[in-house]
Amino acid sequence: xxxxxxxPRYKVAKRGQDVALRCDPISGHVSLFWYQQALGQGxxxxxxxxxxxxxxxxxxxxxxxxxxxxEGSVSTLKIQRTQQxxxxxxxxxxxxxxxxxxxxxxxxxxxxx
Amino acid sequence: QKEVEQNSGPLSVPEGAxxxxxxxxxxxxxxxxxxxxxxxxxxxxxxxxxYSNGDKEDGRFTAQLNKASQYVSLLIRDSQPSDSATYLCxxxxxxxxxxxxxxxxRLAVHP
Numbered sequence: 001x002x003x004x005x006x007x008p009r010y011k012v013a014k015r016g017q018d019v020a021l022r023c024d025p026i027s028g029h030v031s032l033f034w035y036q037q038a039l040g041q042g043x044x045x046x047x048x049x050x051x052x053x054x055x056x057x058x059x060x061x062x063x064x065x066x067x068x069x070x071e072g073s074v075s076t077l078k079i080q081r082t083q084q085x086x087x088x089x090x091x092x093x094x095x096x097x098x099x100x101x102x103x104x105x106x107x108x109x110x111x112x113x
Numbered sequence: 114q115k116e117v118e119q120n121s122g123p124l125s126v127p128e129g130a131x132x133x134x135x136x137x138x139x140x141x142x143x144x145x146x147x148x149x150x151x152x153x154x155x156x157x158x159x160x161x162x163x164y165s166n167g168d169k170e171d172g173r174f175t176a177q178l179n180k181a182s183q184y185v186s187l188l189i190r191d192s193q194p195s196d197s198a199t200y201l202c203x204x205x206x207x208x209x210x211x212x213x214x215x216x217x218x219r220l221a222v223h224p
Contacts, residue, residue: 033211033212035214040121040216041216041217042117042119042201042203042214042215042216042217043157043201043214044214045211045212045213048211056211091156091157093212101147101159101162102159102212103159104156104157104158105156106155106156107156
């Protein structure tokens with residue numbers, strides 16, 4: 001596609017509910033990143049994929065967070081048993097290769113009530 | 114100490130003035146530096162990148178890099194109200210170029 005596509009755009013979840021956030025990167029982009037951005041803060045790294053391989057998940061805040069990219073294109077970030085502190089904008093970004101700047105999607109704003 | 118530090122602002126400048134945004138980073142091995150602009154409620158968009166010491170100009174924007182001082186800056190000439198946004202400094206870190214962001218500086222350009 002022309003850009004990085006994320007869905008849903010907004011998600012309201014009740015505390016304890018599981019959520020799944022989708023990212024469709026730019027076609028042909030090898031690298032895919034997930035970031036979490038709290039209000040008034042910069043994006044915080046969560047995890048990185050190179051094709052289907054998850055090479056770095058050091059930023060995932062807890063074992064309730066899980067990401068996958070099974071066929072090296074679309075990725076899903078899953079959050080189990082959501083908590084209020086999970087409320088944030090979740091940004092997906094892709095890049096063609098190492099050394100390139102990232103292109104971000106529009107993000108998913110998650111609100112846990 | 115955070116890896117990338119920025120003054121949160123707000124930085125307020127009059128229309129037509131030069132806005133100067135600053136950033137320091139802690140990893141002396143960092144080689145690539147990026148400036149993103151983020152409008153309220155929108156995602157970050159890349160506006161400049163710089164790899165070498167010195168200045169890099171693109172239209173009204175100039176990025177400046179001083180690796181010895183671990184300092185990156187962004188100058189916006191002839192500031193316009195449409196430049197009002199949060200400016201995020203980002204640095205590649207790690208072997209595969211993970212982008213680490215600062216908290217951003219909010220710029221307000223007033224007519």
